[in-house]
Amino acid sequence: MQATINTTVDTSRYAKCIETSKRIRWEIERDVIRGRRFDFAKPFLPDGLSLVSQLEFLNEPEQRLLSQIQGRTYANIFGLVERFIGAKVLEVSREHWLGDQTALEALVRFTDEELKHQEMFRRLDEMMSEDMPAGYTAVAEPNAVASVVLSKSTWAVLGLTCHIELFTQLHYRSSIDHEQHIDALWKDVFLFHWREESQHAVLDEMEWKREDAKLTSEQRDRAVDELIELVGAVDGILQAQAQADAHYFLSVCGRPFSAEQAAHIGDTVLKAYRWQYILSGVQDERFAAIIGELVSEAQGARIAQALAPIAQAAAPAPPAIAA
Numbered sequence: 001m002q003a004t005i006n007t008t009v010d011t012s013r014y015a016k017c018i019e020t021s022k023r024i025r026w027e028i029e030r031d032v033i034r035g036r037r038f039d040f041a042k043p044f045l046p047d048g049l050s051l052v053s054q055l056e057f058l059n060e061p062e063q064r065l066l067s068q069i070q071g072r073t074y075a076n077i078f079g080l081v082e083r084f085i086g087a088k089v090l091e092v093s094r095e096h097w098l099g100d101q102t103a104l105e106a107l108v109r110f111t112d113e114e115l116k117h118q119e120m121f122r123r124l125d126e127m128m129s130e131d132m133p134a135g136y137t138a139v140a141e142p143n144a145v146a147s148v149v150l151s152k153s154t155w156a157v158l159g160l161t162c163h164i165e166l167f168t169q170l171h172y173r174s175s176i177d178h179e180q181h182i183d184a185l186w187k188d189v190f191l192f193h194w195r196e197e198s199q200h201a202v203l204d205e206m207e208w209k210r211e212d213a214k215l216t217s218e219q220r221d222r223a224v225d226e227l228i229e230l231v232g233a234v235d236g237i238l239q240a241q242a243q244a245d246a247h248y249f250l251s252v253c254g255r256p257f258s259a260e261q262a263a264h265i266g267d268t269v270l271k272a273y274r275w276q277y278i279l280s281g282v283q284d285e286r287f288a289a290i291i292g293e294l295v296s297e298a299q300g301a302r303i304a305q306a307l308a309p310i311a312q313a314a315a316p317a318p319p320a321i322a323a
């Protein structure tokens with residue numbers, strides 16, 4: 001808890017990120033899409049993320065359709081969070097403008113990659129929209145969300161960002177589960193995205209700790225509250241999106257469901273979204289270790305308490321963030 005943190009820029013760690021970033025650099029069309037279309041005979045998200053198999057009253061094509069709707073939301077949610085992540089990293093890079101040029105280059109590459117990811121997810125959404133029935137809605141607008149997020153302290157935004165970039169690793173691991181037979185293009189999206197996100201997570205950790213070292217304990221205490229507010233805002237978006245997606249599913253599925261079944265579909269989609277975008281990151285061991293170094297026991301307990309209602313309703317286990 002609150003160990004003394006060295007604020008000196010570790011040039012070699014930034015240099016390693018640049019080296020890896022150059023080696024694994026990929027292009028949207030050339031490496032990821034490669035002229036392919038989505039195969040609607042396959043699920044888009046692995047079951048470990050979509051949780052559709054928990055809806056036993058849905059037949060296989062129906063479970064697949066619900067997974068595909070969640071795939072479209074995946075593209076939209078990442079397009080959304082990457083808007084504020086790119087802007088914040090560009091802002092943080094200012095502190096290296098006239099300082100360590102290696103750190104600056106690493107953050108510029110990070111921002112460039114995040115712009116590319118947004119373009120990729122926009123492109124994927126367009127492709128899906130061409131082959132899916134009309135009526136899908138993305139409830140949140142990237143710039144509106146970014147304005148709210150960026151009004152919070154840098155500590156809180158970097159904390160949320162670090163959490164997001166770490167959970168892409170778990171998403172990739174779920175996608176290569178041998179039991180899963182998801183669409184080949186989606187498999188590549190998980191793979192290529194995760195490759196660049198791994199470097200981003202390393203940079204987030206360094207910048208978050210650097211920012212943390214500048215704060216007084218009062219400022220950090222306020223920043224912890226802001227991080228809690230941001231997670232609450234993410235949850236608000238997920239609740240609205242889950243409702244919209246369940247509604248879309250019911251309208252295009254082609255058969256009626258009882259009120260109880262319809263409610264169960266909505267609840268399961270929300271549970272899946274909370275797992276995908278909040279709890280899979282909170283439970284990440286590396287994230288728990290990083291935030292555990294920065295916050296006090298009482299602050300960790302406050303975060304855990306705020307997450308409890310979200311975790312209660314979601315799979316598969318309660319979060320372990322408190323000291």
Ligand SMILES: [Fe+2]
Nearest residue numbers: 082114117197
């Ligand atoms: Fe990304």
Ligand SMILES: [Fe+2]
Nearest residue numbers: 114165197200
């Ligand atoms: Fe990223």
